[in-house]
Amino acid sequence: MGMINEKLRNELSDQLMAAVLLLRNTEESYAFFEDICTVAELKAMAQRLEVASMLRRGNTYDAIVERTGASTATISRVKRCLNYGADGYELVLERMRQKKDEKNRQEVDEDVRK
Known part of the structure; x- marks a missing residue:
């Protein structure tokens, strides 16, 4: 970390x-x-998390702007945090990925049992 x-x-x-x-x-x-938090603060935090996720998946700034409505300044700040920050985004994004993978495995297991 x-x-x-x-x-x-x-x-x-x-x-x-x-x-x-x-x-x-x-x-x-x-x-x-x-x-x-205010609604605006919550939306801003949610937007930044999605921006981080999209950056990690290799999306372009244009694609991120189109999907999230984030400004290029926000995208740049998030990118800077991903590259030089406290690794909080990385930690959360990895855990979210692991949880999604586990959920997908469980769904496959349930489908196989049917």
Whole structure:
């Protein structure tokens, strides 16, 4: 994992990260983030995650702009984080890929049993 920006770390930020780790499912996550973020902030975070995913899959800026509506400045910032950041995107994208692969394997297993 990359270096965490020490300017971000403080008691309040630690408390926020601990709170996020307490969320048990998607519904709890929606409820918490709806309360703590504006709709625009949530959409921006979701957009950045999709931009990161698309960059990792080798999509062009044009394709990313078309699909997500992200500005080229946002895409550049996300790309910089992917290349030189704390590896948070990489960690999450890899875990999401693993979860998707596991789900696909389970679906194939269920189809085989039918």
